[in-house]
Amino acid sequence: MNRHRIQRLGFVLVGCASLLVTAPILLVVASIVVRGASAIDWEFLSTMPSQGMKAGGILPAIVGTLWLLGGTALICIPVGVGGAIYLAEYARDTWFTRAIRLAIVNLAGIPSIVYGLFGLGLFVLFLRLGTSILAASLTLAIMTIPVITSTSEEAIRAVPVEFRTVSASLGGTRWQGIRRIVLPQALPGIITGIILGLLRAAGETAPILFTGAAFFLPRLPRTLLDPTMALPYHLYVITTQVPGMPQQVQYGTALILLLLVLSLNVIATVIRSYFRRRRQW
Amino acid sequence: MTGSAVCQTSRPIPDAGCAIEARSLHVYYGIFRALKDVDLQIERQKITAIIGPSGCGKSTMLRSFNRMNELVPSCRTEGKVMFRNRNIYDSGVDPVEVRRRIGMVFQRPNPFPKSIYENIAWGARINGYRGHLDELVEESLRLAALWEDVRDKLQQSALALSGGQQQRLCIARAIAIRPEIILMDEPASALDPIATLKIEELMRELAERYTFVVVTHNMQQAARVSHQTAFFMMDADRAGYLVEQGPTRDLFTNPRDRRTEDYITGRFG
Numbered sequence: 427m428n429r430h431r432i433q434r435l436g437f438v439l440v441g442c443a444s445l446l447v448t449a450p451i452l453l454v455v456a457s458i459v460v461r462g463a464s465a466i467d468w469e470f471l472s473t474m475p476s477q478g479m480k481a482g483g484i485l486p487a488i489v490g491t492l493w494l495l496g497g498t499a500l501i502c503i504p505v506g507v508g509g510a511i512y513l514a515e516y517a518r519d520t521w522f523t524r525a526i527r528l529a530i531v532n533l534a535g536i537p538s539i540v541y542g543l544f545g546l547g548l549f550v551l552f553l554r555l556g557t558s559i560l561a562a563s564l565t566l567a568i569m570t571i572p573v574i575t576s577t578s579e580e581a582i583r584a585v586p587v588e589f590r591t592v593s594a595s596l597g598g599t600r601w602q603g604i605r606r607i608v609l610p611q612a613l614p615g616i617i618t619g620i621i622l623g624l625l626r627a628a629g630e631t632a633p634i635l636f637t638g639a640a641f642f643l644p645r646l647p648r649t650l651l652d653p654t655m656a657l658p659y660h661l662y663v664i665t666t667q668v669p670g671m672p673q674q675v676q677y678g679t680a681l682i683l684l685l686l687v688l689s690l691n692v693i694a695t696v697i698r699s700y701f702r703r704r705r706q707w
Numbered sequence: 708m709t710g711s712a713v714c715q716t717s718r719p720i721p722d723a724g725c726a727i728e729a730r731s732l733h734v735y736y737g738i739f740r741a742l743k744d745v746d747l748q749i750e751r752q753k754i755t756a757i758i759g760p761s762g763c764g765k766s767t768m769l770r771s772f773n774r775m776n777e778l779v780p781s782c783r784t785e786g787k788v789m790f791r792n793r794n795i796y797d798s799g800v801d802p803v804e805v806r807r808r809i810g811m812v813f814q815r816p817n818p819f820p821k822s823i824y825e826n827i828a829w830g831a832r833i834n835g836y837r838g839h840l841d842e843l844v845e846e847s848l849r850l851a852a853l854w855e856d857v858r859d860k861l862q863q864s865a866l867a868l869s870g871g872q873q874q875r876l877c878i879a880r881a882i883a884i885r886p887e888i889i890l891m892d893e894p895a896s897a898l899d900p901i902a903t904l905k906i907e908e909l910m911r912e913l914a915e916r917y918t919f920v921v922v923t924h925n926m927q928q929a930a931r932v933s934h935q936t937a938f939f940m941m942d943a944d945r946a947g948y949l950v951e952q953g954p955t956r957d958l959f960t961n962p963r964d965r966r967t968e969d970y971i972t973g974r975f976g
Contacts (some may be wrong), residue, residue, distance in 0.1 A: 518780065588817050594778060596830035597807025597884055606833065607819060 458680050465678025474644040479664055480671060484679055489646050490559075490654030491628060491686065494638070497563025497650065498570060498627045503620055505567070506574030510616070513575070514582035515604055533572040539632040541569045546636040560650040562638025566627040573623035574616075581615025582608060614701035621694035625687055631658040641667075657683040726751040726888055726918040727772055727809070732786035734767050734776060741767045743946040745786075747937055749888070754910055754919040756929035756955065759939035760975065764947020765922040768939065769890050772920060773809035774802040790888075807834055810886035814893045816873035818865035818880070823848075823857050826865045826876055830884035843883055850916075851879035852909050871902025875909065882913070889913075891921040895928065907932045926971060930959050938967045 469483055476482035517523040545565030555561040585608045593603030609616075631639075639659040647654040661679050664671050727749045734742040742764045749755050749772075757765045767776060774795060776782045787794040795805045818826050827844040836843065844861070848854040853875045857868070865876055874894060881889055891910075895903035910919055910932055923929050929936055936959070937952040951964045962968040969975055 588813070588815075589819060591775070591778060592813070592817055592819070593833075594803075595773065595775060595806055595811035595813075596833070596880065597803055598830070598833045599803050602833045606829070611820065 455684065458677055458684060461673065462677030462679075462681035465672075465674040466681060470678060471682070475642070476644075479642060479660075479668055480675070484657070484660060484682065486643060486646055486655040487657045487660040487679070488682065488686075490639075491657040491683075493559050493647055493650075493654055494563055494566060494634065494656055495624060495628055497559055498566040499620070499624055501563060501567035502570040502574055502623060502627075506571040506620070506623070507578050507616060509571070509575045510578030510582060511604065511609075514579045515600070515608070530572045530576055533569075534576065536569075537632075538569060538630050539635075541565055542633040542635050542637060544568070545633060550637050556651065557636070557638050557640075557653045558651045559638055559647055559654050562634040562654075562656075563650075565633045565637045566630065569630070569633055570623035570627045573626065574619045577619025577622065578612070578616045581612040581619065584615065585611040614698045617697050617701070618694055621690055621697075625690055628687055628690065629658050629683065631662050634659060657686065724750050726790075727920075728789045729768070729771065730787040730789060732768075732771060732784070732788065734764070734771055735783045735785075736779065737781040740944065740946040742771070743942065743948045745947075745949045747949055747952060749918060749920055750935055751918050752914060752916070753934040754914050754921060754932055755935040755937060756933035757920065757922045757937050757939060758924070758926055758929045758970075759947070759950075760941070760970070761924065762945065762947075763939040763941040765924075765939055766892055767947065769892055769920060769922050770811075772888070772890055773806045773811060775806070775811065777802060807884055808886055809888045809890060810881035810884060812874070812877050812881050812889065812891045812894050815897050816870055816877055818868075818873050818876050820864070820866060822862045823865045823868070823876065824861040826880050827883045830880060834884055847879040847883040848876075850882050850913065851875045852905070852912075853879055869902070871898050871905060874898060874902070874906060878906075878909065878913075882917075886917070888918040888920065891919060893922055893924060896924065903928070926959075930955060938962075938964075938970065940966055940970070 471483060471488065472485055473483035474485060513523065513526065517526075542565065545561060545568070549555045549561035549564050550557055553561075555564075589607045589611070590600075590603045593607050594600070598606075627633075634656055638653055639656050640653040641663055643653060643655050657679065661676070661683060664679065665676050725748050729745050729747040732742060732745040732747075733740060745768065747768070757768055759765055770776045771784060771788060772790075776784060784796055786796075788796060790805070790809070793800065795802075819829060821829070824844055827847050828840050831838075831840060831843055845854060845858075848857060853872060856872060857876075860867075865873065868876060874897075878889075878894075895906045898906065907928065910921070913919070914934075921929075921933065933955045935952065936955040938950045938958065939947050940950050941947045950966050951958065951962065953963070958967065959971055962971060
């Protein structure tokens, strides 16, 4: 075989590989859309479930998921980004910071059910927050922070050292250099990390299972200390725990969760490309 | 090592013509000594060139004048650098304040990825400048001989400028915080010959207002642009030291030290 043939063969192989990567995603999305789209109307989005969740809408689950996402974001963004700034800009290379980094890497690999049990032990029982949005958000935040910290730290480190040096040479304090030069440059990467982390949080069931998710609660949460329904857990419930559930409703609920996650993803992409167009170096 | 005749270290009060002065300066990176016992006087409103072979501590010398070496965690400085009758390494001195008064231009043009205007205004903003920013930007750009080139595109990215223009922008940016001394670390080494000449011309004009210290590996450049020259070398243990310092013309035509003569005539380095 001559080298041009080998090259062509290589192209075909990697082309097939990329098709294999995308095909399952497309199939999943397509089957959910096909089977679930007909369930979705305004009533489905805006009313409480009725007849043992077999009819009516999924409003409390949607609202609950948004509450959980908001709560998680409020906790994990400052802590995650703050930690990243510290690790990237201030921390010296000592055994202590190395241990922190190791912990972050390992935290990202812990199964989510373990976070759920940890949240139950610490927030629900020990801190007496009860099964509540607050306890569930804290649990989700703990799961999300490592993702945000490691991606943000990487984004901050990617900003050339030179800018910090120049900032110092112009009589800037270290924080002024970080705040006004480094962070704006790292922002697209940081935002990507935040949204990736929140995306994972939005779809998780296990961490909220014992900490804040309600099986059936046909009212909207009023305070952070209320338990709440949430989309992923609701989906789990109606697909496994309710006999005779119309398939349409199951797929409709899955589609809403998918749309929520996808729209977050789209927002992330738009923000990133906007900042990338403005950034030049 | 021979001190300059211009401002002697032995005087109790620094000479009025002396802008900044290193006394018995040693700089270490970890256990490695980069500079050894340097006594160097920089004259006010003159251009002082620091020359010498690679690795002789020229940049370290330059950066010890505004405490930039401290950005390297392993760096340690002994001795004194006197500026306005005060040792800038005294414990009560804020390095940020030192750097505000002693500006710096780097080897590679390194504007911030912001607009031309914002590049100039940045230093003023962070230092709490209360005057009229537009005027400051124009004045700084005029001083750096860049105003005519960029007056219509102040809001455009600084990175769209040519290398030479970018370096003049960096000079304007350094001027905008109104320093007393401007340190330049091989400011033209990344530029083409014409852009280099422009930078040199600019330095000579600006020397009427500012004190310049310029590190260069280019002896012609030192001869062309500077009033004073300091020649550094390194020892067997690779520690840099000052060989001699004097008016550029004397040093180049009539060096007192044999090593200086060998270096400037191209016998090594």
